[in-house]
Amino acid sequence: MGKTFPLVHFYAASTLVLVLGVAGKPNGLTFTLIHPDLPDSPLFRGTLPYEERIRRLVHPSNARAHHSSSSSVSLSNVYPEIVRPRIRVQSFNYMVKFGIGTFKSRPPYKEYYLDMDTGSKLTWMQCEGCTNCFRQVPKPFPKNSSKSFCPVIFSGGRRGYYIVTYADNTYSKGFLARETFYFNSNNNKIEKVENITFGCGLNNKMEYGLVKNNKIAGIMGLGWGSDSFVNQIGPQSDGKFSYCLAALNYQTASRRIKSYLRFGADIPKRVSSLGITALLRNKKKAQYYLELEGLSLNGQRLDISPEVFAMRGNSGGCTIDSGLGYSRIVKPAYDVLLNELEKHFSRHKNLSRYLMNPLGLGLCYKREKPDGFKNLPNITIHFKGNKADLVLSPEGSFEVVEKQNFSRKREYFCLAMVPGDEKSSIGAHQQTNHRIVYDTRGKQLLFYPENCLRNA
Numbered sequence: 001m002g003k004t005f006p007l008v009h010f011y012a013a014s015t016l017v018l019v020l021g022v023a024g025k026p027n028g029l030t031f032t033l034i035h036p037d038l039p040d041s042p043l044f045r046g047t048l049p050y051e052e053r054i055r056r057l058v059h060p061s062n063a064r065a066h067h068s069s070s071s072s073v074s075l076s077n078v079y080p081e082i083v084r085p086r087i088r089v090q091s092f093n094y095m096v097k098f099g100i101g102t103f104k105s106r107p108p109y110k111e112y113y114l115d116m117d118t119g120s121k122l123t124w125m126q127c128e129g130c131t132n133c134f135r136q137v138p139k140p141f142p143k144n145s146s147k148s149f150c151p152v153i154f155s156g157g158r159r160g161y162y163i164v165t166y167a168d169n170t171y172s173k174g175f176l177a178r179e180t181f182y183f184n185s186n187n188n189k190i191e192k193v194e195n196i197t198f199g200c201g202l203n204n205k206m207e208y209g210l211v212k213n214n215k216i217a218g219i220m221g222l223g224w225g226s227d228s229f230v231n232q233i234g235p236q237s238d239g240k241f242s243y244c245l246a247a248l249n250y251q252t253a254s255r256r257i258k259s260y261l262r263f264g265a266d267i268p269k270r271v272s273s274l275g276i277t278a279l280l281r282n283k284k285k286a287q288y289y290l291e292l293e294g295l296s297l298n299g300q301r302l303d304i305s306p307e308v309f310a311m312r313g314n315s316g317g318c319t320i321d322s323g324l325g326y327s328r329i330v331k332p333a334y335d336v337l338l339n340e341l342e343k344h345f346s347r348h349k350n351l352s353r354y355l356m357n358p359l360g361l362g363l364c365y366k367r368e369k370p371d372g373f374k375n376l377p378n379i380t381i382h383f384k385g386n387k388a389d390l391v392l393s394p395e396g397s398f399e400v401v402e403k404q405n406f407s408r409k410r411e412y413f414c415l416a417m418v419p420g421d422e423k424s425s426i427g428a429h430q431q432t433n434h435r436i437v438y439d440t441r442g443k444q445l446l447f448y449p450e451n452c453l454r455n456a
Contacts, residue, residue, distance in 0.1 A: 027235070027236055027264065027265055028236060028262070028263055028264040028265035028266030028267070029183045029184070029191065029233065029236045029237070029262070029263040029264065029266060030183075030184055030260050030261070030262050030263070030266045031096040031097070031098070031183065031184065031260065031261040031262075032096070032097070032184075032258065032259075032260055032261075033094040033095070033096065033116065033243060033245075033258075033259040033260055033261050034094060034095040034096070034097070034113070093115040093116065093117070093323045094115075094116045094243075094245075094259070094261075094322060094323070094428075095113050095114065095115055095116065095216065096113070096114055096116055096220055096261060097111060097112070097113050098111070098112065098114065098181055098182060098183055099111050099181065099182030099183075099190070100112060100125075100141060100146075100179050100180070100181050100182070101141065101142075101143075101145075101146035101148060101149065101179060101180065102146050102147040102148040102180055103142075103145060103146060103147070107182075107190075109180070109182045110138070110141060110142070112125060112138075112141065112215075112217040112218075113215050113216050113217060114216065114217060114218050114219055114220040115216060115218075115219050115220065115323070116220050116222065116261060116322065116323070117219050117220060117221055117222060117223070117323060118222045118223055118287075118288060118320070118321065118322050118323070118438070119223050119286060119287040119288075119319070119321055119323065120164075120219065120221040120223050120286050121221045121222075121223045121224060121225030121227060121228040121286040122162060122164060122198075122199050122219070122221045122225075122227065123196070123198045123199065123218070123219065123220050123221045123229050124162070124164065124172055124174070124198055124199030124200070124201050124218045124219055124221075125140075125141055125198065125199070125200070125201060125217040125218030125219075126140040126141065126172075126201045126204050126217050126218055127140050127141045127143045127174065127200040127201055127202060128140045128141060128142045128143055128144065129143070129144075129202060130174075130201060130202045130203065130204060131202060131203055132202075132203045132204060132205060133204060134204055134205065134206045134207075134208050134214070135208075135214055136208065136214050136215065136216065136217055137213050137214065137215050138215075140201075140217070141200070141217065143177070143200060146179065148179055148180040148194070149177060149178075149179055150177060150178045150179070150195075151175055151176070151177045151178075151200075152175070152176035152177055152178060152197060159175050159176075160175060160176035161173075161174070161175050161176070162174060162175070162176055162199045164199070169205070170205050170206050170207060171203075171204070171205055171206075172199065172201040172203070172204045172205075172206065172218070173201065173202065173203040173204070174199050174200045174201040174202040174203065174204075175199075175200055175202070176197055176198070176199060176200070177197070177198060177199075177200045178194075178195045178196065178197050178198075179195075179196055179198060180192050180193070180194045180195075180196070181193050181196045191236075193232075193233055193236065196229075196232050196233070197227055197232060199218075201218060221286070222241060222438075223285075223286030223287060223288065224281045224285070224286045224287070224288065224440070225286055228286070228440075230263065230438075230440060231440070233263065236263050236264050237263040237264045238263075238264045238265075238441070239439065239440045239441030239442075240263065240264055240267055240437060240438065240439050240440070240441075241261065241262065241263050241267075241437075241438050241440075242261075242262045242263075242267040242268075242435060242436060242437040242438065243259060243260065243261050243262070243322065243436055244259060244260070244433075244434065244435045244436070244450050244452040245259050245322070245428055245431055245432045245433075245434075245436075245452055246258075246259055246432060246433070246452040246453045247395045247396065247429075247432040247433055247452070248432075257453065259452060267437055268435065270435065270446075270448050272448075273387070273448050273449065274386075274387065274446055274447075274448050275383070275385070275386070275387045275388045275389060275390065275446065275447045275448060276385050276386045276387065276388060276444055276445070276446050277290055277291065277383035277384060277385035277386075277388040277444070277445050278290070278291060278384070278385060278443060278444060278445075279438065279439070279440065279443045279444055279445050280311075280317075280443075282311055282314070282317060283314070287319045287321070288319060288320050288438065288445070289311065289317050289318060289319055290318050290319070290320055290383050290426070290445060291309075291318070291383060291384040291385075292306075292309040292317075292318035292381065292382070292383055292424055293306045293309065293382045293383060293384050294306060294309075294382045295329075295333060295336075295337055295379065295380065295381060295382065296379070296380040296382065296389075297337070297340050297341065297344065297377055297378075297379060297380075298344070298377045298378055299378070299380070301382075302333075302336050302337060302340055303336065304332070304333045304336050308330055308332045308333050309330060309333065309424055315422045315423060316330075316422060316423050317423050317424075318423060318424040318425065318426065319423065319424075319425045319426070320425070320426045320431075320436075320445065321425045321426065321427060321428075322427075322428050322431065322436075323428070324425050324426075324427035324428060325427055325428060325429060326361075326416050326417055326418055326427045326429050326430075327416075327417045327418075327424070327425060327426050327427040327429065327430045328417065328418050328419065328420035328423075328424060328425050328427070329417055329418075329419060329420060329424050330419075330420045330421075330422065330423060330424045331419040331420065331421065333424070334362075334417065334418075334419040334420070335419075337379070337415075337417075338362060338363050338415070341363060341377070341415060342363070344377055345365055348375070350367050350368055350369060351365045351366070351367050352365065352366055352367075353365060353366075354366040354412045354414075359399065359401070359414055361399070361414035361415060361416065361417075361418070362414075362415060362417075362418065362419065363414060363415040364412055364413065364414040364415075365412060365413060365414075366410065366411070366412040367410075367411055367412070367413075368410065369411075370402060370409055370410070370411040371411065372400055372411075373393075373394040373395050373398065373400055374394075376394035376397070376398050376413065377394070377397070378391060378392060378393060378394065378397070379392045379396075379397045380392065381426065381430070383445075390426070390430070390434065390447060391449070392430055393433065395432070395433065396416075396429065396430050396431075396432050396433060397415065397416060397417075397430070398413050398414060398415060398416055399413065399414050399416045400412075400413045401413070401414075416429050416430075417430070432452060433449060433450060433451060433452050434447050434448065434449055434450060434452075435447060435448050435449075435450040435452075
């Protein structure tokens, strides 16, 4: 989710065995992904000026860079999962909507929103009976009224508990349970999957509750781990999930953009122009790591040693994070990129540095004649692997803002990346207009260019 590093603990040392209610060949599932700044979002609070949208993305990108050195705490008789810094409500988290439970009603389930998080494995939501609750609409999940609700019991009759803590002192604590979940299938029908294990939060402190009429109930965990959502729906996912994020910029911000989270057979197949790189795991962290090797500007490889991107114990390396607005590039590499961009733009006479920096991004230029994304360079992110070069168009590398100055229209643009203290992360802006496929069983990330405005 594009938060910051959570620390998840499961009480009891027993192995959790999951039994799914759907068997047979992989048949796919599809969720609509809800962008936080579009009208379909439960966080939507009216149309924001485009500059304000950008500032809201810069803040969490920098916040996560600041918290990237968080570390786990070892507790006795507890299984530690991950450390992941959490950010605030204005983050770039896509959301999903689903049904849960079995009730005497039509439909026979309750609907809730969850933040999609590729960096944590536990799916959890706030439940009725919580002693410390954040505000949400509708009310927390009425577990006692659902016929299919069943607490997880370990050997010896012990109930399974969990703790998720975040770097900004927010947290969720509760117990593990199994429930029936309802999703849209690839034939546009509602499909149910039984015995999904999730966390039922009873003691929760989350900043969702600071938003009036908040509708987010918790988190869908898609990271590494046997109890990750993608693994629990194994018959539907075959260990794979995918998305194609449409670029939201000053030219498309007014459009009703749809993106989708797809599993298994619902993922479009592609053979040509397919980039493949290894999906790595850093010890027991749930985040997906990639082996980043370098950067290019307009096809010219920059003088950056691959060592600056290497994992070093619990630090360093590069993650892919759909909940991070703008990519963060570890500072030695970021400084080289900025220096080369300055040389590139110094050859353009109609440009001048925009030192006011109204967006909080590190490198901005203003130009007298609006030109949109024209004449801006491509940036390529090189990963280790087969054709594993993520080529970013200007729309995926920069932000362009129009300014009306009296009767004259002017424009400025900024590099849409921020420096990272210890590690790099590929954020959502740099993933736009690419099909991204996580193959957790094959331990590969597959990607290729795609127009994500077309039924992605």
